[in-house]
Amino acid sequence: MSGINIKKLAEALGLAPSTVSRALNDSHEISEKTKKRVLQMADKMNYQPNPFARSLREHRSKTIAMIIPDLVNNFFSQVIEGVEEITQQFGYHLLVYHTHENLEKEKEIVSHLLNGRVDGIMMSVSHQTKEIDHLNRIHQKGIPIIFFDRICESIPTTKFVTNGYQSGFEATSHLVEQGCKRIAFLLLSREISISQQRLKGYVDALDHHGLELDEKLILRCDNQEGEYHDIIKNFLNQSNKPDAVLAAVEKLAISTYYVAKELEISIPDDLKVVSFSNMKIADLLNPSLTTIAQPTHEFGRQAASLLMKKLNKKNTPDFADEVIVLPSTLHIRASSTRK
Amino acid sequence: MSGINIKKLAEALGLAPSTVSRALNDSHEISEKTKKRVLQMADKMNYQPNPFARSLREHRSKTIAMIIPDLVNNFFSQVIEGVEEITQQFGYHLLVYHTHENLEKEKEIVSHLLNGRVDGIMMSVSHQTKEIDHLNRIHQKGIPIIFFDRICESIPTTKFVTNGYQSGFEATSHLVEQGCKRIAFLLLSREISISQQRLKGYVDALDHHGLELDEKLILRCDNQEGEYHDIIKNFLNQSNKPDAVLAAVEKLAISTYYVAKELEISIPDDLKVVSFSNMKIADLLNPSLTTIAQPTHEFGRQAASLLMKKLNKKNTPDFADEVIVLPSTLHIRASSTRK
DNA sequence: TTTAATAACGGAATCGTTTTCGTACCTTCA
DNA sequence: TGAAGGTACGAAAACGATTCCGTTATTAAA
Numbered sequence: 214m215s216g217i218n219i220k221k222l223a224e225a226l227g228l229a230p231s232t233v234s235r236a237l238n239d240s241h242e243i244s245e246k247t248k249k250r251v252l253q254m255a256d257k258m259n260y261q262p263n264p265f266a267r268s269l270r271e272h273r274s275k276t277i278a279m280i281i282p283d284l285v286n287n288f289f290s291q292v293i294e295g296v297e298e299i300t301q302q303f304g305y306h307l308l309v310y311h312t313h314e315n316l317e318k319e320k321e322i323v324s325h326l327l328n329g330r331v332d333g334i335m336m337s338v339s340h341q342t343k344e345i346d347h348l349n350r351i352h353q354k355g356i357p358i359i360f361f362d363r364i365c366e367s368i369p370t371t372k373f374v375t376n377g378y379q380s381g382f383e384a385t386s387h388l389v390e391q392g393c394k395r396i397a398f399l400l401l402s403r404e405i406s407i408s409q410q411r412l413k414g415y416v417d418a419l420d421h422h423g424l425e426l427d428e429k430l431i432l433r434c435d436n437q438e439g440e441y442h443d444i445i446k447n448f449l450n451q452s453n454k455p456d457a458v459l460a461a462v463e464k465l466a467i468s469t470y471y472v473a474k475e476l477e478i479s480i481p482d483d484l485k486v487v488s489f490s491n492m493k494i495a496d497l498l499n500p501s502l503t504t505i506a507q508p509t510h511e512f513g514r515q516a517a518s519l520l521m522k523k524l525n526k527k528n529t530p531d532f533a534d535e536v537i538v539l540p541s542t543l544h545i546r547a548s549s550t551r552k
Numbered sequence: 553m554s555g556i557n558i559k560k561l562a563e564a565l566g567l568a569p570s571t572v573s574r575a576l577n578d579s580h581e582i583s584e585k586t587k588k589r590v591l592q593m594a595d596k597m598n599y600q601p602n603p604f605a606r607s608l609r610e611h612r613s614k615t616i617a618m619i620i621p622d623l624v625n626n627f628f629s630q631v632i633e634g635v636e637e638i639t640q641q642f643g644y645h646l647l648v649y650h651t652h653e654n655l656e657k658e659k660e661i662v663s664h665l666l667n668g669r670v671d672g673i674m675m676s677v678s679h680q681t682k683e684i685d686h687l688n689r690i691h692q693k694g695i696p697i698i699f700f701d702r703i704c705e706s707i708p709t710t711k712f713v714t715n716g717y718q719s720g721f722e723a724t725s726h727l728v729e730q731g732c733k734r735i736a737f738l739l740l741s742r743e744i745s746i747s748q749q750r751l752k753g754y755v756d757a758l759d760h761h762g763l764e765l766d767e768k769l770i771l772r773c774d775n776q777e778g779e780y781h782d783i784i785k786n787f788l789n790q791s792n793k794p795d796a797v798l799a800a801v802e803k804l805a806i807s808t809y810y811v812a813k814e815l816e817i818s819i820p821d822d823l824k825v826v827s828f829s830n831m832k833i834a835d836l837l838n839p840s841l842t843t844i845a846q847p848t849h850e851f852g853r854q855a856a857s858l859l860m861k862k863l864n865k866k867n868t869p870d871f872a873d874e875v876i877v878l879p880s881t882l883h884i885r886a887s888s889t890r891k
Numbered sequence: 892t893t894t895a896a897t898a899a900c901g902g903a904a905t906c907g908t909t910t911t912c913g914t915a916c917c918t919t920c921a
Numbered sequence: 922t923g924a925a926g927g928t929a930c931g932a933a934a935a936c937g938a939t940t941c942c943g944t945t946a947t948t949a950a951a
Contacts, residue, residue: 218937229901234939244899261667265613266937268604269906276647283633290629294622297650301657306669308615309648311636318640328600330645470836494831497809499838557907568931573909583929605907608936896949904941911934918927 217258226254237262273332276306277520280322280336282314282363286463288491288509289337292361295513296335303521305332316341323347326356333357333520338365340402340435357523357532359516362507363407369534373516375541377407380505381414381459382421383543384487387503388457389422391551393485397430397455399445399465408461411489415459430455434465441468449476449484456484457549463490466502486548489541500547508539515539556597565593576601612671615645616859619661619675621653621702625802627830627848628676631700634852635674642860644671655680662686665695672696672859677704679741696862696871698855701846702746708873712855714880716746719844720753720798721760722882723826726842727796728761730890732824736769736794738784738804747800750828754798769794773804780807788815788823795823796888802829805841825887828880839886847878854878 219237223230228251236243236251243251254260268274279296281289293309300307308331312319319339326334327350334356338348345365351358352368364372388396398415400408412431419426432448434441445468449455460466466488470480478484480500487503495502515537523529558576562569567590575582575590582590593599607613618635620628632648639646647670651658658678665673666689673695677687684704690697691707703711727735737754739747751770758765771787773780784807788794799805805827809819817823819839826842834841854876862868 219939220937230938231902231940232900235900238939242899247899261663263608263667263937264669265604265607266906267939269602269608269908269937270939272906274604284629287626287629290623290626293648294650297648301650306647306664307649308645309632309636310646311633311640324600325645328602330603467833467836492833494806494833494837497806497838498833498836499840501838558909559907569908570910570932571930574930577909581929586929602907605936606909608907608938609909611936892951894949894951896947898947899945901944902942905939906937909935911932913932914930916928916930919925921922921924 217260218263219260222251222255222258222260225258226251268329272329273524274306274330275304276308276331277333277335277517277524278308278310278326278331280310280312280319280334282312282337282339284311287493288362288463288507291491291509292513295510296517297513298510299514299517299521303525305521305524312339314340316344320347323351327351327354331356332524333359335359335361335516335520337361337363339363357520359520359532361512361516364536369531371519371532371534372536373512374407374410374536374538375507375512376538377410377541378414378417380489380541380543381411382418383414384459384503384505385415385418386422387543387545388459388485388487388549389418389424391457391481391485391549393457394424395427395430395453395455396424396457396459397432397448398459398461399432399434399469400461401465402433402435411459411461429453441465442472445469446472446475449473449478454484458484458486460486460488460490463488463492466490470498470502481548481550482552485550495544495546498548503546503549504544505541506544507541511539556599557602558599561590561594561597561599564597565590607668611668612863613645613669614643615647615670616672616674616856616863617647617649617665617670619649619651619658619673621651621676621678623650626832627701627802627846630830630848631852634849635856636852637849638853638856638860642864644860644863651678653679655683659686662690666690666693670695671863672698674698674700674855674859676700676702678702696859698859698871700851700855703875705745708870710858710871710873711875712851713746713749713875713877714846714851715877716749716880717753717756719828719880719882720750721757722753723798723842723844724754724757725761726882726884727798727824727826727888728757728763730796730820730824730888732796733763734766734769734792734794735763735796735798736771736787737798737800738771738773738808739800740804741772741774750800768792773807780804781811784808785811785814788812788817793823797823797825799825799827799829802827802831805829809837809841820887820889821891824889826882834883834885837887842885842888843883844880845883846880850878 219230219233223233233251236248284290297307310322316339348365348368359371361373416426434444449472458469469486473480480486490504491506491509495504558569558572562572572590575587623629636646649661655678687704687707698710700712703713755765773783788811797808808825812819819825829843830845830848834843
């Protein structure tokens with residue numbers, strides 16, 4: 214259709230394709246005069262190099278992939294923004310894939326990326342992910358991969374996380390200080406590293422403050438369909454109710470709000486709530502929600518910067534097998550404070 | 553590094569590359585026996601076709617691009633989810649680009665997509681976009697493009713919008729019915745088609761209900777830095793206050809909430825609020841926010857489906873030059889109802 | 892003046908597929 | 922029996938860029 218390629222350009226200039234290519238790539242083997250001629254003609258004829266021919270030849274695509282569980286949770290939206298800010302600076306393209314927390318989909322997506330389509334991968338694993346053969350494959354193939362937030366510990370590469378343990382500890386301590394005795398911990402699934410860290414912080418904080426750990430106060434909401442509502446309703450409807458809730462993810466706090474409204478449980482009077490969340494309008498909830506906010510843009514920017522650095526300098530060593538911690542911040546609001 | 557290609561596969565099988573290629577593509581020219589052998593060996597050797605070689609040869613990339621202004625507004629996050637749902641079904645890859653409401657960035661992004669990198673484009677134009685040369689180029693190059701939400705009228709292709717006019721009319725009527733006399737309209741910039749439609753609905757509704765239009769009640773918040781707060785604060789602090797606010801975009805409603813809190817204006821008693829918004833937790837705001845919700849996932853799904861249909865059948869006609877309307881829905885909540 | 896080096900360019904191979912064009916063999920029908 | 926057709930495969934050309942080798946003409950060194 215359009216089809217203006219390097220051969221036609223060369224023809225129009227009375228040069229060989231090899232010369233034109235070198236001129237466009239600013240090779241020292243080409244005279245300044247010729248370079249100018251080529252550049253002008255390329256501009257005039259509106260020449261755009263074919264990315265696939267180039268990728269085929271150079272074994273690089275100038276493209277990276279981001280594999281994430283979901284977008285509705287605005288956590289990942291914000292990370293993407295951070296990533297895109299960096300990749301755009303470096304002239305890289307960004308492919309986005311959603312696993313929808315589904316291991317099979319995750320495997321399938323990964324399998325499509327093993328053939329050189331992308332130069333690097335940034336990933337947050339799905340809830341279900343226990344097997345990691347597919348992740349190992351990426352690493353074996355030598356494709357640079359960086360994990361963030363929901364990381365896979367056993368792959369030797371750099372991972373970015375937030376300080377879930379400390380935040381869990383801090384949030385729990387805050388609730389204790391507000392007079393709470395029966396603090397519940399709500400999480401989606403125990404397997405994933407994130408929740409484990411946060412849970413551990415919670416457990417240790419209870420211990421630290423001399424409160425006994427009640428296993429019944431740890432509520433797993435691993436319903437397939439996202440029907441956390443009923444689970445939480447039953448939980449808050451029992452005789453031995455909690456007086457506070459620490460939610461490992463935002464949606465569980467949201468559900469808690471709905472349930473509380475339904476059961477006429479007053480927040481924060483009867484139930485205090487703290488949630489890991491990046492909601493921007495936590496201030497506007499009724500009551501305003503105390504959150505532990507993750508440094509989302511920083512996640513995206515730092516992980517992407519590291520990846521770009523590796524891809525743009527040759528002979529850079531592989532990513533160090535380390536975990537980099539970007540601290541979250543506790544924002545205390547009405548939902549967790551006594552009047 | 554990895555490098556298992558069709559030639560090596562052929563060698564291992566004692567066949568010609570052409571035969572292997574045909575076998576893998578299930579050509580009728582190859583015997584069933586050979587096909588099986590090839591398939592098995594391909595599986596065993598973990599063969600993955602090189603996407604660039606294929607794209608180079610076939611002049612198609614199995615990739616589409618989405619160009620959007622921003623992600624923080626969860627409207628676009630939700631649209632992406634709808635798009636991804638469809639593209640994944642068809643085995644397509646999805647590139648995401650943000651213009652950040654910047655015309656220059658938009659042009660740059662578009663220029664990188666004119667060389668065949670993508671088979672199709674879905675786009676929502678930036679606020680600033682008045683020149684459309686770069687958009688015309690896409691169309692001239694024969695790259696299928698679909699606009700959604702913030703459309704470009706003059707390009708002859710299919711556009712998806714929501715019924716801004718009717719929604720504006722309906723929301724305004726609702727406020728009138730709640731007894732409001734001085735209804736303000738808050739928008740970011742008059743230029744963009746979306747706000748114009750909504751504004752028109754507002755104007756006509758006032759007229760329809762016999763209320764006089766006061767130009768002073770139409771507030772443009774086109775501050776660069778997103779500092780709507782002060783603009784709105786001055787607006788709500790004047791003597792001749794409005795008794796209701798219809799916000800064209802979510803952030804303006806949010807700002808209104810903050811300002812109301814600051815000025816101790818009670819919503820909905822002193823000021824009723826309705827907003828175009830896809831916030832999922834409008835219920836939980838204090839007070840719960842009356843919204844006009846756009847069919848975001850439907851936007852994504854329908855636009856992507858149309859694009860997929862065109863890309864997967866040859867000889868489909870060009871997209872009809874039409875505007876498809878997906879209705880928004882008014883969700884009446886506490887912020888706009890009198891007690 | 893001859894030789895070596897250098898600058899500036901052209902030719903052809905290459906990346907990994909798909910596809911066009913052959914070709915050898917086998918069947919079928921008149 | 923011989924022409925026609927079908928089946929199953931191979932050789933080689935394409936796609937559009939980069940790059941490894943030349944090859945000339947000019948300049949520097951001996």
